[in-house]
Amino acid sequence: MNTLQSDSEHLSFPKAAYIHVPFCHTRCPYCSFTVVADRLDLVDRYVQAITRELSTLDSPNPVNTIFIGGGTPTLLPREPMVQLFSEIRRWLPLADDGEWSIEANPQDIDPTLCQLLRDQGINRISLGGQSFDSAKLKMLGRDHTGDQLTRSIDIASQWFDEVSVDLIFGVPGEDMQVWRSDLRTATSRGVSHLSTYGLTYEKGAHYWSQLQKGQIMAVAEEVELEMYLFAIETLTQHGMNHYEVSNFAKPGSECIHNQTYWHGDSWLGFGPGAAAYVGGTRTVNHRSTLKYLQRIETGLSPIAESQTLDWSTRTRERFIFGMRQLKGVDWSTIVNVGEPEAIEAIAQQIPKHIELGFLEWHDGHIRLTPQGLPISDSLWLDYW
Numbered sequence: 001m002n003t004l005q006s007d008s009e010h011l012s013f014p015k016a017a018y019i020h021v022p023f024c025h026t027r028c029p030y031c032s033f034t035v036v037a038d039r040l041d042l043v044d045r046y047v048q049a050i051t052r053e054l055s056t057l058d059s060p061n062p063v064n065t066i067f068i069g070g071g072t073p074t075l076l077p078r079e080p081m082v083q084l085f086s087e088i089r090r091w092l093p094l095a096d097d098g099e100w101s102i103e104a105n106p107q108d109i110d111p112t113l114c115q116l117l118r119d120q121g122i123n124r125i126s127l128g129g130q131s132f133d134s135a136k137l138k139m140l141g142r143d144h145t146g147d148q149l150t151r152s153i154d155i156a157s158q159w160f161d162e163v164s165v166d167l168i169f170g171v172p173g174e175d176m177q178v179w180r181s182d183l184r185t186a187t188s189r190g191v192s193h194l195s196t197y198g199l200t201y202e203k204g205a206h207y208w209s210q211l212q213k214g215q216i217m218a219v220a221e222e223v224e225l226e227m228y229l230f231a232i233e234t235l236t237q238h239g240m241n242h243y244e245v246s247n248f249a250k251p252g253s254e255c256i257h258n259q260t261y262w263h264g265d266s267w268l269g270f271g272p273g274a275a276a277y278v279g280g281t282r283t284v285n286h287r288s289t290l291k292y293l294q295r296i297e298t299g300l301s302p303i304a305e306s307q308t309l310d311w312s313t314r315t316r317e318r319f320i321f322g323m324r325q326l327k328g329v330d331w332s333t334i335v336n337v338g339e340p341e342a343i344e345a346i347a348q349q350i351p352k353h354i355e356l357g358f359l360e361w362h363d364g365h366i367r368l369t370p371q372g373l374p375i376s377d378s379l380w381l382d383y384w
């Protein structure tokens with residue numbers, strides 16, 4: 001078998017699509033995503049631009065997963081929202097058993113919206129909850145309360161089998177008591193999926209400059225580690241499968257779309273700041289929403305960056321991204337599709353990390369151990 005060809009061919013037929021909706025009420029102080037705050041006046045231009053970008057596909061591209069992320073997609077007024085969904089269905093027909101996720105703000109969730117989303121074909125809802133603690137939510141600059149999050153979970157669960165909630169830990173001023181309470185509430189609501197992220201200070205976010213000026217204090221590293229380990233212990237005790245560094249799911253409720261990224265497979269991306277990976281080439285659209293709109297409106301490509309990955313880089317990425325999964329990487333898959341010298345280089349590093357207790361072999365997979373999990377990011381430099 002010509003492995004180079006099999007890898008490239010596989011990457012030429014994306015079965016996943018991401019659509020970025022950049023609108024938010026306000027910008028949260030920790031956020032550095034591609035977002036425009038309080039600019040709903042741009043919505044009609046945005047929907048037209050996405051329609052034009054989708055039409056560059058020339059013919060419909062059937063997919064297994066669609067993920068509408070943001071920003072706050074549920075902030076869209078109903079008419080343009082339905083128009084957007086209808087264009088997505090036209091250009092990205094979803095497989096019968098496909099997964100269609102949307103990110104939602106807890107404050108926007110009500111039965112009417114849930115009915116609309118479900119009627120449009122969406123079958124998975126991801127709530128940007130972050131916390132049930134109102135003081136922590138205030139610190140995060142969120143516009144919902146803990147009670148509103150609880151209510152939104154209860155409403156969404158009546159309409160969707162798959163309800164995911166994002167939780168953040170390590171927020172300035174937060175202690176173990178607050179985090180324990182967040183996890184207790186999340187598990188008591190019976191959500192099917194939880195993503196837990198330690199707060200990061202990204203350049204460009206308000207929190208980053210506040211940290212530099214000493215106006216806020218980051219939670220100590222050892223406390224953050226304790227919070228992470230406590231989440232693993234609590235959520236697995238509640239029957240959730242810890243399937244990726246930051247993600248937990250009831251068995252069978254793992255997010256299929258995100259596995260595209262961890263498997264090193266290709267995906268389509270639309271909207272400001274959206275990345276795509278097709279045929280071994282990674283592209284990123286202009287991050288400024290206005291620039292994205294202007295370029296599309298004047299017939300120009302929205303792509304700001306493009307990088308074609310060679311076979312060796314694809315192999316290393318497939319390994320490193322795959323290792324984020326707790327089941328690890330199926331070594332036979334890497335050997336089947338990978339570039340021989342890159343595989344050799346990876347194989348040379350593994351014994352050292354096994355000896356240190358960070359990696360282990362299990363059932364043909366190389367995977368992180370519980371000791372390797374909290375420090376995993378620092379291991380991957382050795383595999384580039």
Ligand code: SF4
Binds near residue numbers: 032070
């Ligand atoms: S964190 Fe979410 S809701 Fe807040 S500004 Fe960023 S994308 Fe919008």
